[in-house]
Amino acid sequence: MAGWTTVVQADIFSMALNRTDVVILDCRFSLLDPVLGEQAWRQGHLPGAQYAHLERDLSDMTQKGQGRHPWPQVETFVSKLAQWGIDPSTQVIAYDDGDGAFAARLWFLLRSLGHEKVAVLDGGWSHWVSLGLPTTSMQRAPMTVRPYPAVFDTTYLLDADAVQAHLDDGGMLLDARAAVRFRGEEEPIDRVAGHVPGAINRPYAQNLGPDGRFKSPMQLAAEFRELLAGRDPVEVVSMCGSGVTACHTLLAMERAGLRGARLYTGSWSGWITDPTRPVATGA
Known part of the structure; x- marks a missing residue:
């Protein structure tokens, strides 16, 4: 299967929730209160979704002079991908509250590694819920750690x-x-x-x-x-x-x-x- 590589519609993706090659990442975040996104994820998320924190997982906040959300070190980021159960063949779906801004950060991080099968859920969490599609508060069991051999281009x-x-x-x-x-x-x-x-x-x-x-x-x-x-x-x-x-x-x-x-x-x-x-x- 070629996979989704830019944007995927909620009703279409809902039919693929049980696919074993799919990893879902919840990227909800608030610049005003960095804990809100993870709190929202704990209260409810797409079935199987794991949480990707903008500042803890998608940035390297230890770097100075590189802006408010410095690009992460590749070793740290690919290690996180492995913890999420992502390898180069995985179909990754990212979403946030709605407009896709935070999910797009994850999309480009993976694209910079050469990962093609990554897409943003159009409309995010808010659209998914408005359609009455499945949600849960249960957290996914730990994934099998598979090394991700790649470097940023x-x-x-x-x-x-x-x-x-x-x-x-x-x-x-x-x-x-x-x-x-x-x-x-x-x-x-x-x-x-x-x-x-x-x-x-x-x-x-x-x-x-x-x-x-x-x-x-x-x-x-x-x-x-x-x-x-x-x-x-x-x-x-x-x-x-x-x-x-x-x-x-x-x-x-x-x-x-x-x-x-x-x-x-x-x-x-x-x-x-x-x-x-x-x-x-x-x-």
């Missing part, structure tokens, strides 16, 4: 110097934050407001329709092709506040058939750790 991961060089070469930098944060009018999280000079704003919420689920591949393709204006997707680098919602843009582009864009892992919170780096405000 670092050509898809850029630091601040590489981003500046990318811009100097005429590359495109897409910022997935809300427009008011990009313009520097509001900044509820980071100590400096504004954006990287030369970046273009496309809030990740634009990847979703009015129902909070992903737009169709055709609609996303039309929107991104207009934005790229003839550029190849490999000329695009995605960023946000800390390298999380930027992955939502990468997922949407791949859903649209536009593969090869890269990630600025430190994003805005990493950029501003060096006060000599330029800051722009306004549109």
